[in-house]
Amino acid sequence: MIRHASIERAALCDTFLEVGPDAPTLCGDWTSGDLLAHLLVREGRPDASAGIYVPALAGRAEKAMARLRAEHDHEALVERLRQGPPAWHPTRVAAVDEKVNLVEFFVHHEDVLRAGLGAPRRSLSAEHIAALGDQLAVMGRMLFRRTRGVRVELVTAKRHTRIGSGDGPxxxxxxxxxxxLLFGFGRRDVAEVELIGPPEAVETVRTTDYGL
Incomplete structure (x- = not known):
């Protein structure tokens, strides 16, 4: 089994080393160093990572991120991410890793690449693209659930997935x-997609605040 999440993790770590800790990202005002700390807290600090998902606890995650950055240099934190989660973590299991980390690492890798490097788009293997397609098929309904009055159809080379029901356009x-996936995670300004449908419905999809 090819572990595409592991491939994406390694590629992201290489990019973190290339850009250093102060590069811009597509994650608001976070730098690449902030994003790196976020990923480490997410998979290594269950006591603090709840703050990533629960706004009332956000301060806990932010403090953990700040402490990591204060106590370790950038290269050491990149190496920690490269080595993977602690031994007890569920994503040590390959199948769990693919479901939990592939999209997370892909999106955040593009957050760094598309914010600052100005490099050509990556050329992913057919297997890697297919793995992302499998995750899109699972996550599509959740990502695009906020669409109102419009039915969305996700169209890739291999799949047509209809989101929503009823009589809307x-x-x-x-x-x-x-x-x-980038579009569905709110990166609409950089996602290379084409929206096809009635103009008003297209505008609804284009301006909806998507994401988990």
């Missing part, structure tokens, strides 16, 4: 799986 989102 249909807007197709065409693109590679990774690009549609």
């Amino acid at each position: 249909v807007v197709q989102i065409h693109g590679r799986p990774g690009e549609i």
